[in-house]
Amino acid sequence: xxxxxxxxxxxxxxxxxxxxxxxxxxxxxxxxxxxxxxxxxxxxxxxxxxxxxxxxxxxxxxxxxxxxxxxxxxxxxxxxxxxxxxxxxxxxxxxxxxxxxxxxxxxxxxxxxxxxxxxxxxxxxxxxxxxxxxxxxxxxxxxxxxxxxxxxxxxxxxxxxxxxxxxxxxxxxxxxxxxxxxxxxxxxxxxxxxxxxxxxxxxxxxxxxxxxxxxxxxxxxxxxxxxxxxxxxxxxxxxxxxxxxxxxxxxxxxxxxxxxxxxxxxxxxxxxxxxxxxxxxxxxxxxxxxxxxxxxxxxxxxxxxxxxxxxxxxxxxxxxxxxxxxxxxxxxxxxxxxxxxxxxxxxxxxxxxxxxxxxxxxxxxxxxxxxxxxxxxxxxxxxxxx
Numbered sequence: 001x002x003x004x005x006x007x008x009x010x011x012x013x014x015x016x017x018x019x020x021x022x023x024x025x026x027x028x029x030x031x032x033x034x035x036x037x038x039x040x041x042x043x044x045x046x047x048x049x050x051x052x053x054x055x056x057x058x059x060x061x062x063x064x065x066x067x068x069x070x071x072x073x074x075x076x077x078x079x080x081x082x083x084x085x086x087x088x089x090x091x092x093x094x095x096x097x098x099x100x101x102x103x104x105x106x107x108x109x110x111x112x113x114x115x116x117x118x119x120x121x122x123x124x125x126x127x128x129x130x131x132x133x134x135x136x137x138x139x140x141x142x143x144x145x146x147x148x149x150x151x152x153x154x155x156x157x158x159x160x161x162x163x164x165x166x167x168x169x170x171x172x173x174x175x176x177x178x179x180x181x182x183x184x185x186x187x188x189x190x191x192x193x194x195x196x197x198x199x200x201x202x203x204x205x206x207x208x209x210x211x212x213x214x215x216x217x218x219x220x221x222x223x224x225x226x227x228x229x230x231x232x233x234x235x236x237x238x239x240x241x242x243x244x245x246x247x248x249x250x251x252x253x254x255x256x257x258x259x260x261x262x263x264x265x266x267x268x269x270x271x272x273x274x275x276x277x278x279x280x281x282x283x284x285x286x287x288x289x290x291x292x293x294x295x296x297x298x299x300x301x302x303x304x305x306x307x308x309x310x311x312x313x314x315x316x317x318x319x320x321x322x323x324x325x326x327x328x329x330x331x332x333x334x335x336x337x338x339x340x341x342x343x344x345x346x347x348x349x350x351x352x353x354x355x356x357x358x359x360x361x362x363x364x365x366x367x368x369x370x371x372x373x374x375x376x377x378x379x380x381x382x383x384x385x386x
Contacts, residue, residue, distance in 0.1 A: 001032045001366070004100040006039040006091075006114070008107040009052050013215075013284040017106045017132045020175035021362070027178070028363040035098070039110050043090040056216055063302055070304045074137050076162070080116050087113030092121045102369070104128045108139040115142035126369040131155065132174055133283040133305045134312040136162060146369055149175075149361065151283065152312065152353075167372060173357040174283045179268045180291040181359070187272070187293040188351055207337050209237045210274035210294070212267075214282050217244025218299075220326040228330045230255040235334070238270055268292065275337050276319070278326070281309040286318070291354060295319045295346040297333060299326060317349040 003025055007018040015036075022034045041048040058065060080088075091114050095103075103125050105111040111129040118127065130149040131140050136158030140148070148164065149172035150156050156169045209229070213219035219241060220226075229237050237258045241248040245262075252260045264270070271277060271292035279285050281298040286309055289296045296319030298310050310321045320336060322329045336342065361368075 001029060001102070002098065002100045003032055003034045003102045003104060004094070004098055005034065005036045005104045005106065006110045007036060007105070008040045008110065009038055009048075010107065013132055013282055014106045016177070016284050017130060017175040018104075020177050021104060021106070021130060023178045024175070024362045025365075028360070037094070039087065039090070039094075039107075039113075042094065043087055067302055067304050070137070073139055074304075076138055076141075080112065084109055084113050084116060088116040088120060091117035092123070095123055095125060100125055102126050102128065102366075104130060106130045106132055108137070111140065111142045111145060115144035118144040128365070128369075130172070130175065134286075134308045135305055137305070138162065146372055147365075151287075152316075153356070154312075154315075170358050170361050170368075171356070172361050173354070173359070174287040176284070176287050176291050177268070180288050183268050183272055184291040184293065184354060187347075191293070191347060191351065206234045206236055207275045208273055209235060209333070209337060210240070210270050210277040210279075211237060212240040212277060212279045212285065213242060213244065213247075213299075214280040214285065215242045217242035217247055218280050219244060219247050221247070222325075222327050223250070225327045225330070226251060226255060226258060228327075230257045232257075232330075232334055235337070238274070240264060240267070240270070276343065278333065281306045281313065281321070283309055286313060290318055290350045293347040293350050295336070295343045297322065297336060300324060316353060317346055318353070319346060 005018045005021055007014045009015060018036045022036060025032050025034050038048070040051055044051065087110065095117070103114055105114055105127065111127065114127050117123055118125070126146040127142075127144060128147045128149065129140060129142065129145045131151060134151050134155060136155050141159070141162060141164060146168065148159065148169050150159065150169055151171075151174045153171055156166075156171055159169060160166055211219065219239070229235065235257065238261065239251060239258060240261050241251075242263060248260055248262050251258060267288065271289060271294040274294055276295040276297055277289050278297040279289070279299065281301060286296060296313050298313055298319065298321040300322050301307060301310065313319050314321060322332070
């Protein structure tokens with residue numbers, strides 16, 4: 001079995017989700033050949049980095065413009081713009097080269113492009129779309145997607161209300177690396193034995209705060225925020241700055257109670273040791289925190305997709321959000337991190353949520369896709385008769 005996972009480097013979330021899906025497929029289908037392809041790089045070659053740089057610039061400096069574009073495009077209808085059409089033509093070449101049994105997309109425009117490719121060239125390769133935000137945005141919906149992996153039950157029912165048939169939807173969650181799933185099992189074991197064992201993490205004198213700003217390192221720039229954190233008694237803070245060298249250089253080795261990291265592959269360890277995480281509310285990060293049983297404090301945001309993620313955090317009792325600047329919320333952060341009972345209730349909510357997910361979807365997914373296609377063929381025959 002050969003699987004192509006098509007993705008894009010608009011932030012690191014789509015790549016991370018792709019790698020996690022690959023892990024899941026191989027776990028249940030050890031003979032599978034799984035290839036992850038940056039489809040923008042494949043299609044546009046030397047131009048792709050300009051697409052990605054422009055996207056990063058917009059997120060940092062023109063968030064209102066991005067938000068307006070996102071909201072205005074949340075409506076039904078054809079989304080086959082010039083980029084989508086070019087990607088569709090490229091997909092026809094890629095499918096001829098690779099001859100995959102399954103195509104999985106972790107980026108909405110790529111799903112649209114593969115759907116168009118299937119329609120235009122008569123390609124029958126099943127398409128699975130994995131939604132990587134708490135979203136039912138119309139951009140994710142394409143007529144030739146055979147299966148949607150959705151983040152939560154609410155997204156499932158919202159997609160049904162937008163015309164997607166229920167048999168095409170599986171509540172898989174946003175994919176996280178296997179290391180977080182193993183950490184989840186470990187943390188659940190600790191929670192289940194808490195009556196027998198004293199949880200040192202809850203009662204230790206010094207609290208551990210983790211702060212992350214995503215791959216772009218979108219963090220508070222005001223020095224007063226970090227000065228106040230450093231002055232809090234019995235608190236140690238670790239800050240992950242990603243690609244934000246300015247913040248890294250500004251803070252590194254400056255404060256005795258703050259450690260600063262750039263890019264790191266130790267996020268699971270950092271979350272395991274943290275009493276809570278203050279973060280940009282990206283979908284992947286929120287789900288990594290949920291699997292880690294690490295209560296979330298979300299930075300304020302105006303991005304529509306991240307606002308959906310904040311609603312998910314609050315409605316699911318996975319943490320709290322800061323609706324004003326971080327500098328104005330030091331007291332609230334400290335109160336939260338010291339509220340042992342509240343954090344324990346949040347962890348219980350996280351356990352219940354993870355247990356509700358179809359985490360073993362890829363165990364039987366080929367049979368699932370085959371069944372869906374048989375249902376569609378039967379429906380078409382009935383429609384012909386009628």
